[in-house]
Amino acid sequence: MSVKVKSVFCKGCDICVDICPKDVLELSPERNEKGYNVAQVVKPEECIKCKKCEINCPDLAISVKDE
Numbered sequence: 859m860s861v862k863v864k865s866v867f868c869k870g871c872d873i874c875v876d877i878c879p880k881d882v883l884e885l886s887p888e889r890n891e892k893g894y895n896v897a898q899v900v901k902p903e904e905c906i907k908c909k910k911c912e913i914n915c916p917d918l919a920i921s922v923k924d925e
Contacts, residue, residue, distance in 0.1 A: 860923045861899045861911070867919035868896035874911035874920055880904040883911060883920075 861882060868890065874897050875883045882905045886898040897911075897920070905922070912920045 860921075860925050861902055861905050862921050862923075863897045863899060864919045864921075865890045865896045866892075867917045868894060869917055869919075870894035870896055871916065872897075873914050873916065877910045877914050879908065879910070880906055 863883070869892070870885055872885060875885060880901065882899060882901045883897045884900050885895045887895065890896045907922060907924075909922045912922045
């Protein structure tokens, strides 16, 4: 399973972090070029492929794919 966050699109809204049932994502302490603390994948092995993060991301910054 591969969860990817396109940091250039992420605005750090935290929806993906809140909605993930397995706490796969969290906000990074580092900022992207637009000044947002972006989502980062911290537990990729816990991902259950529900795609809630991908579906609910308002900026289309997250993709979930089978490897």
